[in-house]
Amino acid sequence: MITLSSDFGAPYPAAMKGVILQRVDPRLVDVSHEFPRQDVRAAAFWLREVLPWFPPAVHLVVVDPGVGTDRRALVVRAGDHALVGPDNGVLLPAARRLATASDAADGNGGDGEVEVFDYAYGDPASRTFHGRDVFAPAAAAVHEIGVDDLGAADRLTPTDEYEAVSFPDPSLDETGADGEVMVVDDFGNVVTNVPGETLADRVGDRIEVNGLDAPVVRAYAERAPGERLVTVGSHGNVEFAVNQGRGDEAFGLAPRDTVRLSW
Amino acid sequence: MITLSSDFGAPYPAAMKGVILQRVDPRLVDVSHEFPRQDVRAAAFWLREVLPWFPPAVHLVVVDPGVGTDRRALVVRAGDHALVGPDNGVLLPAARRLATASDAADGNGGDGEVEVFDYAYGDPASRTFHGRDVFAPAAAAVHEIGVDDLGAADRLTPTDEYEAVSFPDPSLDETGADGEVMVVDDFGNVVTNVPGETLADRVGDRIEVNGLDAPVVRAYAERAPGERLVTVGSHGNVEFAVNQGRGDEAFGLAPRDTVRLSW
Amino acid sequence: MITLSSDFGAPYPAAMKGVILQRVDPRLVDVSHEFPRQDVRAAAFWLREVLPWFPPAVHLVVVDPGVGTDRRALVVRAGDHALVGPDNGVLLPAARRLATASDAADGNGGDGEVEVFDYAYGDPASRTFHGRDVFAPAAAAVHEIGVDDLGAADRLTPTDEYEAVSFPDPSLDETGADGEVMVVDDFGNVVTNVPGETLADRVGDRIEVNGLDAPVVRAYAERAPGERLVTVGSHGNVEFAVNQGRGDEAFGLAPRDTVRLSW
Numbered sequence: 120m121i122t123l124s125s126d127f128g129a130p131y132p133a134a135m136k137g138v139i140l141q142r143v144d145p146r147l148v149d150v151s152h153e154f155p156r157q158d159v160r161a162a163a164f165w166l167r168e169v170l171p172w173f174p175p176a177v178h179l180v181v182v183d184p185g186v187g188t189d190r191r192a193l194v195v196r197a198g199d200h201a202l203v204g205p206d207n208g209v210l211l212p213a214a215r216r217l218a219t220a221s222d223a224a225d226g227n228g229g230d231g232e233v234e235v236f237d238y239a240y241g242d243p244a245s246r247t248f249h250g251r252d253v254f255a256p257a258a259a260a261v262h263e264i265g266v267d268d269l270g271a272a273d274r275l276t277p278t279d280e281y282e283a284v285s286f287p288d289p290s291l292d293e294t295g296a297d298g299e300v301m302v303v304d305d306f307g308n309v310v311t312n313v314p315g316e317t318l319a320d321r322v323g324d325r326i327e328v329n330g331l332d333a334p335v336v337r338a339y340a341e342r343a344p345g346e347r348l349v350t351v352g353s354h355g356n357v358e359f360a361v362n363q364g365r366g367d368e369a370f371g372l373a374p375r376d377t378v379r380l381s382w
Numbered sequence: 383m384i385t386l387s388s389d390f391g392a393p394y395p396a397a398m399k400g401v402i403l404q405r406v407d408p409r410l411v412d413v414s415h416e417f418p419r420q421d422v423r424a425a426a427f428w429l430r431e432v433l434p435w436f437p438p439a440v441h442l443v444v445v446d447p448g449v450g451t452d453r454r455a456l457v458v459r460a461g462d463h464a465l466v467g468p469d470n471g472v473l474l475p476a477a478r479r480l481a482t483a484s485d486a487a488d489g490n491g492g493d494g495e496v497e498v499f500d501y502a503y504g505d506p507a508s509r510t511f512h513g514r515d516v517f518a519p520a521a522a523a524v525h526e527i528g529v530d531d532l533g534a535a536d537r538l539t540p541t542d543e544y545e546a547v548s549f550p551d552p553s554l555d556e557t558g559a560d561g562e563v564m565v566v567d568d569f570g571n572v573v574t575n576v577p578g579e580t581l582a583d584r585v586g587d588r589i590e591v592n593g594l595d596a597p598v599v600r601a602y603a604e605r606a607p608g609e610r611l612v613t614v615g616s617h618g619n620v621e622f623a624v625n626q627g628r629g630d631e632a633f634g635l636a637p638r639d640t641v642r643l644s645w
Numbered sequence: 646m647i648t649l650s651s652d653f654g655a656p657y658p659a660a661m662k663g664v665i666l667q668r669v670d671p672r673l674v675d676v677s678h679e680f681p682r683q684d685v686r687a688a689a690f691w692l693r694e695v696l697p698w699f700p701p702a703v704h705l706v707v708v709d710p711g712v713g714t715d716r717r718a719l720v721v722r723a724g725d726h727a728l729v730g731p732d733n734g735v736l737l738p739a740a741r742r743l744a745t746a747s748d749a750a751d752g753n754g755g756d757g758e759v760e761v762f763d764y765a766y767g768d769p770a771s772r773t774f775h776g777r778d779v780f781a782p783a784a785a786a787v788h789e790i791g792v793d794d795l796g797a798a799d800r801l802t803p804t805d806e807y808e809a810v811s812f813p814d815p816s817l818d819e820t821g822a823d824g825e826v827m828v829v830d831d832f833g834n835v836v837t838n839v840p841g842e843t844l845a846d847r848v849g850d851r852i853e854v855n856g857l858d859a860p861v862v863r864a865y866a867e868r869a870p871g872e873r874l875v876t877v878g879s880h881g882n883v884e885f886a887v888n889q890g891r892g893d894e895a896f897g898l899a900p901r902d903t904v905r906l907s908w
Contacts, residue, residue: 340449352508
């Protein structure tokens with residue numbers, strides 16, 4: 120199985136699929152091709168949340184503002200999964216999450232270590248579409264080689280130097296939390312980096328979000344349509360939403376905005 | 383085969399696919415993940431029109447404004463098909479259409495009866511994403527069990543109490559019809575609930591739509607680009623359109639608006 | 646394998662997939678369903694650029710402003726590929742490109758000749774959705790028959806009269822080039838018909854695009870975010886872009902606009 124993720128819209132992902140299918144015959148599953156364009160951190164966050172739901176697969180990821188420069192291409196082994204994409208940090212949070220889950224499933228007491236390989240990609244056909252010319256062929260090769268044999272593969276060299284993307288840490292105290300907006304989903308729900316556990320004893324309370332008052336609820340529909348609410352989203356993080364409406368508009372928040380929760 | 387329908391956009395449908403593929407190995411086909419958000423009636427209409435074109439399948443449907451509340455989860459058997467989704471009415475119009483088609487194909491004189499099961503889903507991981515935590519596992523289970531053996535399945539209890547979604551009936555008379563806009567498609571074509579047969583003898587005539595004059599034609603291109611027209615759409619209903627343009631804008635119509643056709 | 650391309654958005658492509666899967670069991674790959682609506686030339690351009698990356702397949706293409714009129718349906722054989730769609734020119738540029746590649750791969754000195762068949766489609770169920778009622782069944786039939794046996798197939802009659810779509814030729818001279826915008830991609834990159842080779846010796850130079858000054862670079866990230874640039878895109882043509890921004894807005898250009906490059 121190969122999953123595909125990018126900020127490409129259409130039809131560029133189809134060219135990647137054609138390139139893969141010229142070489143191998145896996146199931147193909149799109150994760151998204153509508154990641155916010157050139158936003159490595161947002162893609163890294165989404166992939167960390169979505170890829171762990173998949174069975175073992177090769178995950179092709181192309182959110183790549185450095186395309187055509189000398190930035191490297193990486194293949195990352197994470198448990199039974201492999202990730203393929205640019206060396207800009209987009210792969211690592213998902214890889215670590217996958218490796219941790221794999222170690223937990225194996226009961227081997229591992230700490231979610233990943234193996235990172237530099238992929239030597241030579242001189243590709245274009246400098247503007249490495250998804251087609253570099254990463255799709257790499258994903259096909261990784262699929263063919265198999266995740267257990269990456270160490271012996273041509274073109275792959277183990278490396279321990281690679282770019283990281285950092286997610287901000289929230290700051291918690293008695294009176295509230297200072298956090299940041301990680302992503303806004305297609306419903307307009309505002310997903311933060313504040314752990315959902317902070318709300319565990321506050322269901323039914325009202326809290327303030329950057330000074331805006333809203334109740335903590337378990338489910339969107341506990342509020343009337345159009346009303347603001349705070350809840351724990353499916354990522355396990357604090358989320359600001361509007362029942363049957365858009366939380367980003369009602370709370371006036373966008374990705375990377377800072378948020379102060381006061382209780 | 384499992385089809386997937388939702389109002390999720392991306393990347394949430396990928397999490398549902400991962401959950402399914404952890405369990406079973408069916409063909410997956412997306413119907414749409416761009417149904418109007420939280421609009422159960424629109425999704426019910428689209429599904430009724432699209433699902434009958436499929437061979438036997440499990441249809442996973444998640445348009446679910448009540449997620450996380452105590453609304454039930456349903457599995458509906460309709461001929462050789464099964465539908466899985468929330469108990470808010472979204473499944474039933476498609477299920478009845480599928481069952482009727484199945485009965486007709488079997489020549490058994492059946493009247494399109496469906497079997498509805500309550501699906502006991504326990505305590506899912508989230509209260510905001512039952513697509514991933516309730517319905518995708520249910521669809522995988524239904525795929526594995528098979529539509530003929532649903533009656534003996536764990537977690538499934540036959541029920542004859544479930545939510546309905548009602549489509550309005552048009553009112554027809556000698557001078558015209560009073561109807562309602564069901565959906566607007568991505569071209570901007572305005573699909574009503576008025577049966578196309580009402581136009582059978584009126585091709586070439588001009589009629590009025592809420593006072594706006596337009597000719598009845600068989601094909602969009604019978605009018606010049608940019609011109610208003612009335613035709614019978616692929617759903618068999620009266621449709622307002624503009625050749626190579628947007629009918630919703632030209633006629634000033636949106637879903638749930640009432641329309642008066644005068645001839 | 647059957648690929649699907651249209652300007653349908655969702656959920657109409659799903660109806661086409663259902664119709665195909667009622668008949669045959671191929672891999673299905675979406676190329677795009679977001680081609681600019683009713684824009685035959687744009688779709689023809691994209692298909693010419695994307696389809697050659699695929700292994701042998703049947704390519705179902707429905708960008709069809711003449712749906713329901715007496716325009717014909719075509720099946721085109723191009724090497725090991727077949728294309729199915731309306732007779733409005735949308736298939737031919739991709740078909741010729743595929744046939745040329747096939748001849749080159751075979752080393753047979755062929756000149757990329759294609760075989761065009763008229764597909765007799767009778768009286769379809771609708772006059773507004775031939776994707777579902779004409780072209781999807783045709784694609785399924787072509788998949789079943791196989792590209793080598795199209796000549797003997799029912800409903801298919803060889804024809805050498807069919808519509809063409811013409812791409813404008815750029816005009817080049819010592820001081821620059823006059824070209825046209827072919828498409829704008831989802832990043833906002835402006836793809837022209839001017840061959841990339843014209844820039845081969847100009848990397849690092851500044852040129853003018855309709856009077857706007859911009860440097861010629863190899864990769865988007867050679868410029869600071871937000872800055873205009875000119876480069877050779879993945880189609881091999883001259884492209885106007887903004888690093889991490891939208892070239893169409895920065896250069897004030899849209900499809901079919903003329904452009905004067907001065908160096």
